[in-house]
Amino acid sequence: MKKVNIGGVPEHFNLAWYLTLKNGEYKDQNINLRWHDYYGGTGAMNKALRNGDIDIAVILTEGIIKDIIAGNSSKIVQTYVQTPLIWGIHVAHNSNYKTIEDLKGTKAAISRYGSGSHLMAYINAQNNNWNLEKDLDFEVIQNLNGAVEGLTNGNADYFLWEKYTTKPLVDNGIFRRIDDCPSPWPCFVIAVRNEFIENNTEELKTILNIINTTTQEFKNIPSIDRMIANRYEQQIEDVQEWLAITEWSQSNIDELTIMNVQKELKALDIIPKIVNYSDLVHDVQ
Known part of the structure; x- marks a missing residue:
C-alpha cells in the first residue's frame, strides 16, 4: 500500500477530506493517505512541502504561488475551492x-x-x-x-x-x-511536490478523483450543516451562510487567474518577478 502524506488547515473547508478518509476510500484503492493538520496555515505547509514532510497540501493560492517562485519544488494541480476566502x-x-x-x-x-x-x-x-x-x-x-x-x-x-x-x-x-x-481569487488549491508528481501519477489521479467526487456532492450530504457546526463548534446559521456562498472546484486553475494573482503580488513587492503558467501549474493527465 502506497503511503501518501497530505496537509491542510483543520477547518470546515477540509471536511470532505475527513469524510473520504473515514470512509476508507483511499485504502480501497491501495493508498494509505495520512492527513496532517497544520495550525500554522500556509507558511507551515510550504515548509512541510519543501522538507518532504508532506507530498500534497491543500493550501492558499497566493501563498503557494509566492513560495514556488521562491524555490518550493512543487506545482498546483487543481483548484480546490473556487470561491474567494x-x-x-x-x-x-x-x-x-x-x-x-x-x-x-x-x-x-x-x-x-x-x-x-x-x-x-x-x-x-x-x-x-x-x-x-x-x-x-x-x-x-x-x-x-x-x-x-x-x-x-x-x-x-x-x-x-x-x-x-x-x-x-x-x-x-x-x-x-x-x-x-x-481574497481577489479562488482561495484554496491542491499543490503537490514535483518528485511525487513524477513518480506517483496514477496515485495522484486516484486521490483527486476521490476528493472531487465528494466535493461535487458535498452540499447534498444529509445534515452536512449540522455536521460542520458540531465538528467545528460553529453556529448552524453561520454554517448555512458559508455553504451558500462556497463553491468547490474539480478542475485546474486557469492561466488568467494565475497571472492576475502574480500581478497583484508583484505590485505589492511580495514576489520579485512574474513567471510562466507552466512554472506554477501541472495538469495531471
Whole structure:
C-alpha cells in the first residue's frame, strides 16, 4: 500500500477530506493517505512541502504561488475551492479600534512571513490606500491561539483570518470583527511536490478523483450543516451562510487567474518577478 502524506488547515473547508478518509476510500484503492493538520496555515505547509514532510497540501493560492517562485519544488494541480476566502479583520474585543482607518499604522498579527495572513494584510492596506511601507507593521504569532494571546496582550493590534473559523471567538467575546477582506481569487488549491508528481501519477489521479467526487456532492450530504457546526463548534446559521456562498472546484486553475494573482503580488513587492503558467501549474493527465 502506497503511503501518501497530505496537509491542510483543520477547518470546515477540509471536511470532505475527513469524510473520504473515514470512509476508507483511499485504502480501497491501495493508498494509505495520512492527513496532517497544520495550525500554522500556509507558511507551515510550504515548509512541510519543501522538507518532504508532506507530498500534497491543500493550501492558499497566493501563498503557494509566492513560495514556488521562491524555490518550493512543487506545482498546483487543481483548484480546490473556487470561491474567494472571506478574511475577517479582527481586533481584541475590548480594543479601542472601531474602523479600518483606526488600524492604519498599527501592528498586524501574522502566522508567518509569506503566510496568507501576511499577504492579505497587504491586500487590505492596498484596498484602503495605505502607504505599504509606513502603514504596515507585523508581529509573528504562529497560529490562531497565538493571535488570541497576541491581541489580548496588546502585542499586536489586528489579525486577518478566515471569517467563519474565527466566528466562535467573536461570539465568545474574545475577538471583535471590524470588517471583511475577500481574497481577489479562488482561495484554496491542491499543490503537490514535483518528485511525487513524477513518480506517483496514477496515485495522484486516484486521490483527486476521490476528493472531487465528494466535493461535487458535498452540499447534498444529509445534515452536512449540522455536521460542520458540531465538528467545528460553529453556529448552524453561520454554517448555512458559508455553504451558500462556497463553491468547490474539480478542475485546474486557469492561466488568467494565475497571472492576475502574480500581478497583484508583484505590485505589492511580495514576489520579485512574474513567471510562466507552466512554472506554477501541472495538469495531471
